[in-house]
Structures are given as structure tokens and as C-alpha cells.
Amino acid sequence: MLQALKLAPARWALFLSVLFAFGSVLPAWQVFSAPDHYLALHTALEVFSITVSAMVFGLGWSLRRTPQSGPFVWLGIIFLAVGLSDFLHVLSYAGMPVFITPSGAEKAINFWLVARSFAVLGLLVLPFLGCTRWSVTRLRLSLLAVLAAVTLMAWVILFQPHALPQTFVPGQGITALKIRIEYVLAAAYAVAALLLFARGVRDGVRALTWLAAAAWTMALAELYFTLYVDVSDVFNVLGHGNKLAASVMIYKAVFSAGVREPHAALAQERALLRAMIDSVPDLIAFKDTRGAYLGCNKAFSRCYDLSEESLIGHTDTELFGPGMQQSGEAGGAAVARKPERHEEWIEGPDGNMRLFDTLHIPFHDEAGALLGEIGISRDFTERRRVREQIAEREQRLLMALQGASLGIWDWDIGTGRMSFSPLWAEMLGRTLDEVAQDVSSWEALVHPEDWGHIQATLGPHLRGETKSYTAEYRMRHSDGHWVWVQDAGRVLERDEEGKALRAIGLHQDISSRKAMEESLLQLATSDPLTGLWNRRYFTEMANGELGRVRRHGSNAGFLLIDLDHFKRVNDTWGHAAGDEVLRHFSGLVSGHLREVDVFARLGGEEFGVLLPCIDDAAGALRAAERLRDLIASNPAIVSNAPLPFSVSIGVAMLDAEDSGFDVIFTRADEALYEAKRSGRNRAVLARTEKDRGCAPEDVQPLSEMAPR
Numbered sequence: 001m002l003q004a005l006k007l008a009p010a011r012w013a014l015f016l017s018v019l020f021a022f023g024s025v026l027p028a029w030q031v032f033s034a035p036d037h038y039l040a041l042h043t044a045l046e047v048f049s050i051t052v053s054a055m056v057f058g059l060g061w062s063l064r065r066t067p068q069s070g071p072f073v074w075l076g077i078i079f080l081a082v083g084l085s086d087f088l089h090v091l092s093y094a095g096m097p098v099f100i101t102p103s104g105a106e107k108a109i110n111f112w113l114v115a116r117s118f119a120v121l122g123l124l125v126l127p128f129l130g131c132t133r134w135s136v137t138r139l140r141l142s143l144l145a146v147l148a149a150v151t152l153m154a155w156v157i158l159f160q161p162h163a164l165p166q167t168f169v170p171g172q173g174i175t176a177l178k179i180r181i182e183y184v185l186a187a188a189y190a191v192a193a194l195l196l197f198a199r200g201v202r203d204g205v206r207a208l209t210w211l212a213a214a215a216w217t218m219a220l221a222e223l224y225f226t227l228y229v230d231v232s233d234v235f236n237v238l239g240h241g242n243k244l245a246a247s248v249m250i251y252k253a254v255f256s257a258g259v260r261e262p263h264a265a266l267a268q269e270r271a272l273l274r275a276m277i278d279s280v281p282d283l284i285a286f287k288d289t290r291g292a293y294l295g296c297n298k299a300f301s302r303c304y305d306l307s308e309e310s311l312i313g314h315t316d317t318e319l320f321g322p323g324m325q326q327s328g329e330a331g332g333a334a335v336a337r338k339p340e341r342h343e344e345w346i347e348g349p350d351g352n353m354r355l356f357d358t359l360h361i362p363f364h365d366e367a368g369a370l371l372g373e374i375g376i377s378r379d380f381t382e383r384r385r386v387r388e389q390i391a392e393r394e395q396r397l398l399m400a401l402q403g404a405s406l407g408i409w410d411w412d413i414g415t416g417r418m419s420f421s422p423l424w425a426e427m428l429g430r431t432l433d434e435v436a437q438d439v440s441s442w443e444a445l446v447h448p449e450d451w452g453h454i455q456a457t458l459g460p461h462l463r464g465e466t467k468s469y470t471a472e473y474r475m476r477h478s479d480g481h482w483v484w485v486q487d488a489g490r491v492l493e494r495d496e497e498g499k500a501l502r503a504i505g506l507h508q509d510i511s512s513r514k515a516m517e518e519s520l521l522q523l524a525t526s527d528p529l530t531g532l533w534n535r536r537y538f539t540e541m542a543n544g545e546l547g548r549v550r551r552h553g554s555n556a557g558f559l560l561i562d563l564d565h566f567k568r569v570n571d572t573w574g575h576a577a578g579d580e581v582l583r584h585f586s587g588l589v590s591g592h593l594r595e596v597d598v599f600a601r602l603g604g605e606e607f608g609v610l611l612p613c614i615d616d617a618a619g620a621l622r623a624a625e626r627l628r629d630l631i632a633s634n635p636a637i638v639s640n641a642p643l644p645f646s647v648s649i650g651v652a653m654l655d656a657e658d659s660g661f662d663v664i665f666t667r668a669d670e671a672l673y674e675a676k677r678s679g680r681n682r683a684v685l686a687r688t689e690k691d692r693g694c695a696p697e698d699v700q701p702l703s704e705m706a707p708r
């Protein structure tokens, strides 16, 4: 860019400098035999410069209200002074008719020096001016000051010539003073050239580099004017030639910057704007205050199947018939006076109706006067369809969630905010207003005993160790009871390090399922008549206890209890009485066992008691005797009459060597048989496997030792 900026102006400045190097050594030969012969050429050259000065002023004046116009206004005012001074210089030139006072070289030189002084002042100040717009006062004052200065100078030169030092001596040529002034002007032009060039390169402004070249060329012109002897000699002609070249450069600079470049920039902007509005899918159109189209984009043309040319100058009513006015409807105006927005159904060229969301925006000139409106329409048909579909799906989902009694929670883990669906709250007998949208609300409602279970499943999932999270736990209902919920959720968002950011999940009320599971379990593990554990459950418990005996070497006992002559009870008092005796027996024994003991009905009138943590076989036998005694001394009440009964008990200890409960049962059953055989209403301790190896008569039944 730097190259393009400085190359052409610098080349011209260099070329004219070389020309000066050769030209300055020429002898001062007369180009014209008499000054009169040069007059026409001089006048033509000066008229050109004056025209350029007038155009510079005209441009500066017309741009005075635009932003960044300061430098143009400054140059305009200065070149008005330059043009006027040059005009007076032309009128005063030797050979010209009398202009107030007789024409002559000295008078022309004085106007010339005034013009050059203005020009050099303008160019020297220009690099220091900011690109701002001048106020009206500043502009007027500057203009008045310059006109006053020119008038004053003209008055002095015309009416007080003797007050000025001599610059030309007829027959001898220019004076030493005039030469010195020309040198000063040349130096000032050269400085201005350097300053302008530096600023031009720094700011990337090509016009300034052309002005720098013009200043440099003027410096060379001034040097030519230090050399001439006669106004028609070669140096004067060359000086004026350089001045002409400088005028061309000024013209190029000022008109490029003020007219051509802004015009090109405007054209580029228009092209950009056009490409932009044509690239958007929205319908864009511009209208004047009458409502007539000023233009539109491609999408608009396509939608209405009308070219932009056919739209321009016509109103909606003219194009589409009455009733099609699309803006300013409220006030009946042709265009909107303030931004308006509305939805409208428009029939497309294919005959289909489409929904448009249209925005009417008025636009104004700098003074705020309404120029028209911009209409931007967005096709909403598809979006509305999607919106309706989403709403329908949401409705369906909501209904499904309601049907399945599912509540939703959405947890922002970082902030702790947790939002719940209305159904979530409803499940717990609450409304959303009563539940703070916070994770602490959820925590507060969870059963304290279930926390461990929740943490055991939620923790690994939050850490990313499992794909999802499910847990069943209890939550507090507003009326105080516990609601069983099944919670299933998963983390939706994690950060780059895998830290969970957001999780979402569903709560389902599973209280009835839990109740059913409980009753099924009850059915599967208990005896319906007595409410005691059944044989299946008892077997499981006994096997579990056998495992503990094996692992820890602890002691545990098993009592097999059978009601004596129960058949007689049934036969004598009836089956219902038998049932009553069984219930009485169960209640009696249950009330006298430890919490850790397991009491079950193993079948018919046969019962089992598992005694974990018993000291030894003697302890188990003592427990059996206590029960036997309890039963013998607490008859059942049948038909308001006491019905005494007794039990026989086989006692067996769980042995680490036992393969399972069946073996223990068999041992206890043998002891029970022994108790029955020995007369009933007694407890007998089973022999161990070791005892079995000995002769039966060697073993004294422990039952014999037990108290009756």
C-alpha cells in the first residue's frame, strides 16, 4: 500500500526536480520577444490555476456539513484567497490593461507573493488539522478573516505601493529582496511537502502525498522565480509551468479525496449492502413516504414473483390491489412513523398462504425528516408449524407423565438449584409453591434411613462410573406418611474434566407396588393361621445361622416342638378349637422368646425355635424346659373353659459339621421322638454325631435331668 501511496506523486516530484536541475543552468533566454507575446500564455496558465483554486473552494464549501470535512474546508478557504490573489496577479501582469492602477511587473509580483504566501500557509497547517467537522462560527470567522486579509493586501498593493519594498527593477529584473522571499517560500513549501508526505504515509491517505508533491513542485517553481530577469524569459515560463503542474496535483488530491474516493467507497458500500440484503432469506423492501417502493431484495422479489424494477415507484395498492397496504395501518399513513411489528398471512405465487412476521422501521435524514420505511418480513410458517408440533408433543408427554404418575426433577449441580414438575410435588401432597426449587428441598424430604442407599448409587453415577442412576427410597408426604418413590436419572452435562454439571430424572410413586411386595413376602414367609414364619423362611434362617456357627464358632440351638395328643383335641373339641389351641400356643411362646430368636410353624402341630447366641446345649435345654413348663401351666381357653395341653420338645445344637438344616432337624426329630416315647411333656437333648458313635445305654438323656 505504501508503494501505491507514494510512488506516483514521488515520481512526479523527482522528475520535476531533475528537470529543475537541468533547467536552472540554462541561460535566461527570452522565450517571447516581448512580454506582450507571453501575456496570452500567462493568462491561460493562471486561469487554469485560478479555476483549480475556485473548485477547491467550491468543494470545501459543499462538503462543510459532512463529517470529517475540516481539512477540505480549510483548503477551500485558503484557496479562495489564493484564487483571488492569483486573479489580481493576472489582472496586474505587465501588458494587461489598467486595473485601478497601471499594470506592471512589480504590482503582479506583489499579488503573486500574497497568493503564494496563502498557499504555503494552507499547506503547512494542513498536516496538523484533525479530521473533524468545523462549526458554522469557525467557518464564518475563517472565511471573513481570509477575505479581510486579501482585501487588505489588495488595498496596500493598489493604493499604497510606495509602502512596500521594491521587488522588481525594470531593465534589471527582480530585486534581492524578492529573491530572498522566493527562497523563504521555497523552503516553506519544501517543509510543507515533507510534513504532508509524512502524514500521508502515516495515515495511508493518498491525497496528502499528492498535496506533498504539489508543495514540492511549488518549491521548485519558487526557485525558478529567483532566476528570471524578464517576465518573458525561460525561468518565468518554467516557474509558471511548475505552478500549473502543482495545480493539477492539487486538483488530483482534492478531487480524489473529496469526490472520487468517497464516490468509490459509496459504490462499494452499496454493492456490499446489496450483497448483504440479497443474501438474507428475510424479505426486505424500502418505501418512500408515499408508500412507493424504492427497492427490495431478491427474497422479496421471489416471494411476490415481481422484479425489483417493476416494484420501484409503485405502492402496494397499485401493485396488489386495495386492501394490501402493509404498514402504517393504525394511523392510515403510507409508511410507519415508529417501528411496528405484526404477523400477516400472505399468499405466495404458488397460491399457498404463508405467515410472515413483519417489522416496519421508519428511516430519516440527518435533520430527522421522515424519508420512508424499511420493511423486514420473516417467513414464520415453518417455525409456527414446528412450534405447534413441539407444543403438541409437550402436551402428549405431559399427559403420559401424568398417566404414569411421573414427576420430573432437573438439577443444576453447580448452583444447587433443582426444579421440580408440578406432578413431583403433587406426589408428595404438596404444590410447587410449597417446595423451594433447591436440592435441599429434596434432601429434607428423603427418609434418613434411605440416604445410604441413595448415596451408594448416586455417587458413582455423578463420578461417571455408571451410565445411569436408579434408587428406591421413601419421601415424606405432606400428611406425614412415607411415599415410596423410584428415582431414575442421569447426568446430562459434564465439564471437560468429566465433572457433572446437570442431571435430570423421574420420580415414580411405587408405594402400592412396595405394599404388594411386602404382602407377597409376608405370604411367602409366614403361616396364615398363626402369623408365625413358615418352614421355608425358617429353613433359610437356620441355614444362615449354621453359616455363622461355622464361621465364628458360635453356638446356636434348635427346638422342635410338637403338641402332645393334639389329635384328641381336634377329635374332642373340634378342628376350630384345635386352631385356637395352636394360636394360643403361638402367642404364648412368641411372648417369651428373645428378639433374636426365630419362631416358626414347621407344619401341622409341629413348631421350631431357632436360638442363636446360646451358651451351650444345657442352655438350649433349659430354654426348652422353660417353654414346656410355660405351656403346661397356661391352658388354652376354648368355649370359656380352660383346655390344658402339653408339648414335647426335641433339642438339637447346630454343629459346624452339619451339612444343612435337614441334618439338624433329623437330630432334633429323633430327640422329639425320644421325648414322646418317654411319656411326652418333656424336652430331650439330641445326641451329637459323636454320641451316636457310643452305645445308647451309655448316654443318660439330659431330659431326665431337666426339671418338670
Ligand SMILES: Nc1nc2c(ncn2[C@@H]2O[C@H](COP(=O)(O)OP(=O)(O)OP(=O)(O)O)[C@@H](O)[C@H]2O)c(=O)[nH]1
Binding pocket: 529, 562, 563, 564, 565, 566, 567, 568, 570, 574, 575, 576, 577, 578, 579, 582, 603, 604, 605, 676, 680
Ligand atoms: N385343628 C388343627 N389341627 C391340625 C392342624 N394341622 C394338623 N392338625 C392335626 O394334628 C393332629 C396330629 O396328630 P398326630 O400326628 O396323630 O399326633 P398327636 O395326636 O399330637 O399325637 P402325638 O404327637 O403322638 O402326641 C392331626 O389330627 C391333624 O389333623 C391345624 O392346622 N389345625
